[in-house]
Amino acid sequence: MIGRRWSAIAALALAACASVPRVAPENLPRFVPLAGPAPRVALVLGSGGPRGFAHVGVVRALEEAGVHPDLVVGSSVGAMVGALYAAGLDARSLERIAYGLDRLQFLDWRMFLDEPGSGEPVERFVDRWVAGRPIESFPTRFVAVATRASDGRIALFDQGDAGLAVRASAATPGEMQPVSIGGERYVDGDEASPVPIRVARELGARVVIAVDVSAYARETPPGVPPEWIRKDARRARQVAAEAPQADVLLHPDIGYYAGTDEAYRHRVIAEAWRYTHARIPEIRSALARAGVLPQNRSTARTPSGDASR
DSSP: OHHHHHHHHHHHHHHHHSOOOOOOGGGSOBOOOOOSSOOSEEEEEOOOGGGGHHHHHHHHHHHHTTOOOSEEEEETHHHHHHHHHHTTOOHHHHHHHHHTOOGGGGOOGGGGGTOOBOSHHHHHHHHHHTTTOBGGGSSSEEEEEEEETTTOOEEEEOBSBHHHHHHHHTOOTTTBOOEEETTEEEEOGGGTOSSOHHHHHHTTOSEEEEEOOSOOGGGOOTTOOHHHHHHHHHHHHHHHHHGGGOSEEEOOOOOSOOOOSHHHHHHHHHHHHHHHHHHHHHHHHHHHHTTOOOOOGGGSOOOOTTTTO
């Protein structure tokens, strides 16, 4: 039994050692402000690790209501979901991916050495589902938010390799190694802006719909590690500082503890859908005030979940 276990670990380590193909310099993630009309509706998807499954439920409710953003801004797991959505995968495709997710594909051999992971599995996952396309080719404009390690400031990526941009956006300190891009190192966007509402507003969005999937403070159970409480409080302060700039801030209550099993995925996606569905009248009012009309369901995007296969 022990021999088989170590053989499996060794096989996993060898497979993980196969490095991600080097990104050509001209395709490194970068930010280049786009010319043209300002975005009408921005969807901002926040950080939260496995709690990010809730973003799928939000997208589904918005799609059913005919609300289709022309700008998607994501931080950490919000960048992961946002990249796939902006690349053309509709809510039904995102649900299929979420329910069929194999957690083993995100394992990194470094985890067995109690070291921070490389983040390469995240990069491979995103590049697979966007069919290797650069961000600027997505049908919906997408911006990944990361944190520059040298000074803690926000960094934006709206062009170049999508997988590498999302990997940088999701590089949680202590869990994943910083990501080097063009001579700079980047870490999780959660550090600088868990729900990057201000970014969407500064990019000119007329209506900003933001999604916070963090836990409610009132749900904090007794006995949780103090560092969790401090991190939750830090996120709450940062979100509260940017919240006034959102037209609608969605914050579904999906409980305190996060998970990755299938039951958890189904529960949080369903809860986020119910919560967002109930807020649709408020969202429609915000759109109406800005003179933006929801699209008819017949204009919804064509499902493209098999595009990368």
